[in-house]
Amino acid sequence: MKYILFLLLPLFLYAQSSFITQEEYAAQLYKNPRGIGCQHCHGDKGEGRVVAKYIHKKVEKSFAGSAINNLEYAAFYKALNSRIDSMPRYFLTPKEISALYFYLNADKLKKAQALKEAQEAQKAKEAQKAEEIKRAQNTKNVQETKKVSEPLKVEKVLEKSKEENKTQKVEDVVEEPKEITKPDETIDINALFKEATEAKNAK
Numbered sequence: 001m002k003y004i005l006f007l008l009l010p011l012f013l014y015a016q017s018s019f020i021t022q023e024e025y026a027a028q029l030y031k032n033p034r035g036i037g038c039q040h041c042h043g044d045k046g047e048g049r050v051v052a053k054y055i056h057k058k059v060e061k062s063f064a065g066s067a068i069n070n071l072e073y074a075a076f077y078k079a080l081n082s083r084i085d086s087m088p089r090y091f092l093t094p095k096e097i098s099a100l101y102f103y104l105n106a107d108k109l110k111k112a113q114a115l116k117e118a119q120e121a122q123k124a125k126e127a128q129k130a131e132e133i134k135r136a137q138n139t140k141n142v143q144e145t146k147k148v149s150e151p152l153k154v155e156k157v158l159e160k161s162k163e164e165n166k167t168q169k170v171e172d173v174v175e176e177p178k179e180i181t182k183p184d185e186t187i188d189i190n191a192l193f194k195e196a197t198e199a200k201n202a203k
């Protein structure tokens with residue numbers, strides 16, 4: 001089917017711009033090719049048709065044209081360029097052959113085209129969505145990086161701790177420097193005191 005679409009695409013695109021005329025032309029050609037109309041043997045829509053029933057040597061026989069609305073394009077094309085028993089030879093141009101094929105398979109081709117368009121639209125939509133997600137993710141990353149690199153402000157930390165644990169006291173959160181609150185046993189308090197007084201006096 002892909003192969004057929006490829007072959008018929010120019011015709012199809014042309015047909016889309018003037019769909020009715022093209023369809024009418026193809027229908028006309030089918031019913032009035034330079035010779036006897038195809039419908040007489042293959043049916044109005046190429047569905048196949050029994051043309052005549054007859055008795056031959058006491059056996060009932062029929063003359064029928066097969067369904068030609070379900071062929072691959074290559075087979076259709078080849079048939080119209082070959083000698084077929086009981087079928088007139090038409091000498092149609094390639095354009096005429098594809099027009100006939102288009103007439104016989106218009107519904108299928110239109111459906112296939114619509115499906116293709118729908119699939120392409122869906123693909124485009126998905127790609128756009130993916131792009132949006134990617135962009136959103138990038139923005140988020142940038143924001144997070146900014147957040148992390150922002151200098152930690154004591155107020156902010158306190159704020160956060162307060163939010164996280166309302167019962168927690170600010171004093172608990174701010175860890176007091178150990179050197180001051182828990183003096184080492186080895187430090188001579190008197191000496192420190194003396195040092196401090198001297199420093200004060202020196203001013």
Ligand code: HEC
Binds near residue numbers: 087
């Ligand atoms: C006088 C009757 C008759 C007419 C008119 C006729 N055909 Fe046929 N066609 C046949 C017969 C008989 C066969 C061979 C048996 C079969 O496949 O039906 C055949 C075979 C074919 C095949 C091959 C089918 C296959 O399965 O491979 C195609 C395609 C075809 N015809 C197309 C056309 C087209 C298009 C037209 C009009 C331009 C046309 N025919 C006009 C009788 C006719």
